Every structure is written in structure tokens, then in C-alpha cells.
Amino acid sequence: MDYPSLIFSQMGGFLIKDITLWNAMIRGYAYNGPQRDSISMFDEMPHRGLKPNKFTYPYVLNSCTRLGLFRLGQKVHCQIIKTGFQLVLSAAHALFSFYADTCDSSDMGFPKKEMLNNARRTLYGICGVPVELCNRFISGCVKFGDVKCAREFFDQMSERDVVSWNSMISGYAKTGDVANARGLFRQMPEKNVVSWTTMIKAYAAAGDLQTARKIFEMMPEKNLISWNCMISSYAQNKQFQDALRLFEHMRNQGVAADGFTFVSALSACSHLNALDSGRMVHSCITDWGNAAVIVGTALVEMYANCGDIDKAFTIFFKTGNKDVFCFNVMIKSLAVHGRVEDAVKIFYLMQERGLKPNDFTFTSVLFACSHGGFVEEGQNIFHSMGRQFRVSPKLEHYGCLVDLLCRRGQLEEALVLLKEMPFKPDVAIWGALLGGCKLRGDLRLAESITSRNADKLESNESGVYVTVSNIHASAGQWLEAFNAREKMEEQNMWKTTGISNLVINGDTDL
Structure with a gap:
């Protein structure tokens, strides 16, 4: 100027x-x-x-x-x-x-x-x-959850276009009102691909994937967003096999996938522990585009969950412009796979890159320290939360530190921390304390914890009762061990049986 x-x-x-x-x-x-x-x-x-x-x-x-x-x-x-x-x-x-x-x-x-x-x-x-102004008002009402106001305005409009109808249907879909969304959809004088896709979202959000798929198949014209919507709907509703089948069908139809497609497909592979399927999806990625970090993070999580932590580690370092979420996934994956030193190194690398850890970061790195026995490192990281990063510790962070101390036999320090923390201990923390008692063979402390906190230990978790039973058994107190198991059975609690996934001809069986 x-x-x-x-x-x-x-x-x-x-x-x-x-x-x-x-x-x-x-x-x-x-x-x-x-x-x-x-x-x-x-x-x-x-x-x-x-x-x-x-x-x-x-x-x-x-x-x-x-x-x-x-x-x-x-x-x-x-x-x-x-x-x-x-x-x-x-x-x-x-x-x-x-x-x-x-x-x-x-x-x-x-x-x-x-x-x-x-x-x-x-x-x-x-x-x-202009109808554009009216549409903008409807969208504003929908955005802030006032669907009633949007509908009143919609009914008063002298002229409506397809955007008007789509905005109103979207409003009902967001509030879970499938009946009104369906009613307007049927009344529409003209439907476009957005109209059909919005209805898919509405039914999927309500958990009716069967109808959502019918709508998808009835669409006179599909675009990439329609395919992504249906695939992600399957993934979000834990229908992972269906998500992968539709992804394969999409490829056979010659539709080019984008980053959001790959993220949904990789998420399905991750939950199914289907490494071969994950590799197949990975081989389809030729251009990561604007969603490079999201796709890279999804690949890291998939390979880690499927057991190939080395490949996950390699992809992590190849991914450019990593964000906090990407670092969090890598730290957690390394911790779960026992690569504790690497997890801690990535935690500090994250700070060197100018990224601020959040509460999920601290949960993962403290979990790593707990399972690796890094007591001093874990304590330093825990205390840095408030002092350095202004992140208030939550119950799960205290739980990780208590577990860390108990695994190293430092029960007295764990009890002091328990008294100082501003939360009531949950069953996981009591379980960690009892696990520490078992590790050190301190039957007297275990009995003190169970007798003083009997009401707090009443839960739907079988792990507490199993730990108490094992402590008594290790001390040769078989009657007390039997009583703990019997009490668990009286409350109809059973220890969950472990399961494994077996992939046969592309299908996953338990």
C-alpha cells in the first residue's frame, strides 16, 4: 500500500x-x-x-x-x-x-x-x-450444535440448493439423528456425491455398517472421499477384515488411494497383527503427499504392533517433519518391545528437535523406565514434567513411577509417593505394590496393604486376587492362597486367556 x-x-x-x-x-x-x-x-x-x-x-x-x-x-x-x-x-x-x-x-x-x-x-x-449466505448460516448452526435453529432457518428458505440440503443432513448426522437425516435425504430433489457420503457417515456413526455399505454400493458415482469414508468406518468400528477387503476392492477398481486411505488400511493391519497385509499396503504407497507424517506414523505403529520393531525404527527416522504424535508412537513401541534405552533416547531427541512432550509422551517414557528398571532416569523425567514442561502429572504417571519403584524393590519410597500424590490410588497401583511385595517376599507388608485397603481392592480385575494368591503360595500358605482364588471365583472373575492371531490365505483366525 x-x-x-x-x-x-x-x-x-x-x-x-x-x-x-x-x-x-x-x-x-x-x-x-x-x-x-x-x-x-x-x-x-x-x-x-x-x-x-x-x-x-x-x-x-x-x-x-x-x-x-x-x-x-x-x-x-x-x-x-x-x-x-x-x-x-x-x-x-x-x-x-x-x-x-x-x-x-x-x-x-x-x-x-x-x-x-x-x-x-x-x-x-x-x-x-443469496442462497450462499443462507447456507453459511446453516453450517454455522450445525458447527456449534444448534441443529434445531438450522432446521428452522432451512424450512424458511425460499430457495435451496444441494449445499443447503447437505449441510442440514450433515447436522443431523453429527448429532446421531439418523431418522431425520434419512428423511431429508429421501426428500432431496437432487443428490450429489457429498449427499451419499454424508449418509454413509451417519449410518456408520450409529454403528449400522450394513446399511452404510448398502448406501455405498447404491451410489451412482463414488469419489476418493466416499471410499475413504467407508474404509475408515469399518476400521473405526473394529471391522478390520472388511476394511482391508474394501481397500483391496478399491485397488482393483483402479481408484488411486491417498494418505487417509493408507492410514485406515494400516490401522486395520495393526489391529489384526497382519504383517503381510501391512507390507502389501506399504508397497502401494508411492507418494506420501501432504499426509507424509500421518502415513509414516501409521507405518511405524503397524510394524511395531506386528512385531517388526526394527522396520518401525527405520521408517521413523526416514519420516520427515515428525510431530509429537509420531514421537509418542515410537517411544511407546520401543518401550513395549523392551528397547528401553532407545525409547529414552528418542524422548530426548524429541526435545532437541524443539518439540514439547505431552502427557502421553511421559506415560510412554515412564512405562519404558519402569520395565527397564531405570529408577533414577524415571524419577528425573517424572519431576521434569511440572518443573520444565508445565505438564501436571496424572494418575497414570504416578502409577508408572510407583510400578518402577516396586519393580526395583523400593517399596518404602513407593508408599511415600502414594501418600504424597493428589489422587486416590487405583487398582493398578495397588496391584503394583502387591507385585513389589511378591518380588521382595514381604508377606507382612502385603497383608497390611490388603487388610487396610480391602474395600479399595474390590474390583473387577482378577490380577489383584491372583497376585495376593501367589504371594501366599510363595510363602507356603496354601489355605490363604486358595481363599484368594475362591473369592475371585465367587465374584465371577476369571483371568483372561491369551489369544493369538493366525493369518490363513489373507483371513485372520483366532
Whole structure:
């Protein structure tokens, strides 16, 4: 804006009385910045004997929106009403956008419903409101969960297009109201691929994958988003075999997959521990595109869950622009596979890359320290949570540290930590303490814990009773061991039997 500003000043600057030139400058500042100069020129107009017109107000409101000046925008709204421009479409459009954009900004601190109502009022009394504005209002209501308001507005619309219908159906789908979504879908005069895909989402979200698949097969035209929606719906509903079959069918149809397709397929392979299928999906990835980090993370998780931690480690280092989630997956995977030193190294590498650990990061690295016996390292990491990273420890973090101390036989320190922590111990923490008692052979402490906390140890977890039984058995107290097992059976609790997956001709059996 330097050159236009120079020309404007050479023509007389603020002495110019031509409203068109003022509007041109205000518009330039509004769209190119600095926006505050746009507002300054607007404030100067009355002092120069100039009256804003219907072309002035939209630019000023745009500047208010970009700068987050809601109160000033309201004052401009009052001026628009006083000058009678509120029924002019350009001014009404600008006011609607101002309130709608304010509503979209989550950090403005103003009630969303009030903003939506203000946006709606700006459309009253205007002839020929563009359907695009109406659609935007419906989408705003849907976004903030006010489907009732959206439907009332939808029913009052004199003109609707396919976007209007799709927005309304999407609103019902998000709230789980499949019946109303289905009713509108059937009434639609014209359906497009978005309409069909939205209905797939609606049925899948309700758990009705059979109907979702029927809708998918009935679609006159499918795009990549439709395929991704159906595959991800299977994966999210734990129908992993169906997700992989549909992925294979998609390939046979010649549809090019994208990063989101691969993530859903890899997630299915990960949950099935189907390494061969995972390798097949991996071989299909030729261009990771914009979803490179997401795909890379999914590959790391798949290979780790399927037992090939070395391949997971290799892919992790090959993945560029790794985010916190990617580091978390790698740390957890290494910890589960017993690669404790590597897990801790990745934790520190993450910080070197300028990434801040979150509570999931600390859960994983403390889990690693616990299973590797890294007492001092684990304690240092635990204390760094609040001091260095401003992350408040949760119950699971205390649980990891208690487990770490108990595995090293430091029961007294674990009990001190138990008294200091701001949470009530859960059954996992009591189980860790009892496990420490068993490891050290401290029957007296185990009996003290069970007698003093009998009510807290009542749970649906069989592990506590099994641990107590084993402690008594190791001390030769067979009657007490039998009683602990009997109490578990009286409450219909059984230790879960381990299972393995066996892949035969592409199908997974237990």
C-alpha cells in the first residue's frame, strides 16, 4: 500500500473530498493491510465532511473482523442502522460475515449463540438474500450444535440448493439423528456425491455398517472421499477384515488411494497383527503427499504392533517433519518391545528437535523406565514434567513411577509417593505394590496393604486376587492362597486367556 498511499497524499491526502478515492484507500488497507489504517481513515471521514456509503462499511467491517475488534464492529453496525444501509445487500452481507466470522473464532470470548442470532438478524427484511449466505448460516448452526435453529432457518428458505440440503443432513448426522437425516435425504430433489457420503457417515456413526455399505454400493458415482469414508468406518468400528477387503476392492477398481486411505488400511493391519497385509499396503504407497507424517506414523505403529520393531525404527527416522504424535508412537513401541534405552533416547531427541512432550509422551517414557528398571532416569523425567514442561502429572504417571519403584524393590519410597500424590490410588497401583511385595517376599507388608485397603481392592480385575494368591503360595500358605482364588471365583472373575492371531490365505483366525 506504499505506492497507492503516496499517490493519495500527492493528490491532496485527507483534503480530498471524493468519497470514491477514500473508499479505494479504505478497501486497499482492509485487504492488504495494515487494517488499522483502514479504520483510521474511516474515523477521519466525518472530520473531513465525508459520509460513509454502502461501499465503505463492508471494508471497515472486514478490518474489524481481521483485527478481532468486535466492539468496534458493533459500533459500525449501529452506524449502518442509523444511516439506513442495513437493508442494502452489500452492507447486510458484510454484517453477516462479521458476526459469522466472529462466531468461528473460538478465542474471541463471546457467546456463540449470540453471534449466530446477530448474524441471522442481519438477513431479516432483505430481498433476494443469496442462497450462499443462507447456507453459511446453516453450517454455522450445525458447527456449534444448534441443529434445531438450522432446521428452522432451512424450512424458511425460499430457495435451496444441494449445499443447503447437505449441510442440514450433515447436522443431523453429527448429532446421531439418523431418522431425520434419512428423511431429508429421501426428500432431496437432487443428490450429489457429498449427499451419499454424508449418509454413509451417519449410518456408520450409529454403528449400522450394513446399511452404510448398502448406501455405498447404491451410489451412482463414488469419489476418493466416499471410499475413504467407508474404509475408515469399518476400521473405526473394529471391522478390520472388511476394511482391508474394501481397500483391496478399491485397488482393483483402479481408484488411486491417498494418505487417509493408507492410514485406515494400516490401522486395520495393526489391529489384526497382519504383517503381510501391512507390507502389501506399504508397497502401494508411492507418494506420501501432504499426509507424509500421518502415513509414516501409521507405518511405524503397524510394524511395531506386528512385531517388526526394527522396520518401525527405520521408517521413523526416514519420516520427515515428525510431530509429537509420531514421537509418542515410537517411544511407546520401543518401550513395549523392551528397547528401553532407545525409547529414552528418542524422548530426548524429541526435545532437541524443539518439540514439547505431552502427557502421553511421559506415560510412554515412564512405562519404558519402569520395565527397564531405570529408577533414577524415571524419577528425573517424572519431576521434569511440572518443573520444565508445565505438564501436571496424572494418575497414570504416578502409577508408572510407583510400578518402577516396586519393580526395583523400593517399596518404602513407593508408599511415600502414594501418600504424597493428589489422587486416590487405583487398582493398578495397588496391584503394583502387591507385585513389589511378591518380588521382595514381604508377606507382612502385603497383608497390611490388603487388610487396610480391602474395600479399595474390590474390583473387577482378577490380577489383584491372583497376585495376593501367589504371594501366599510363595510363602507356603496354601489355605490363604486358595481363599484368594475362591473369592475371585465367587465374584465371577476369571483371568483372561491369551489369544493369538493366525493369518490363513489373507483371513485372520483366532
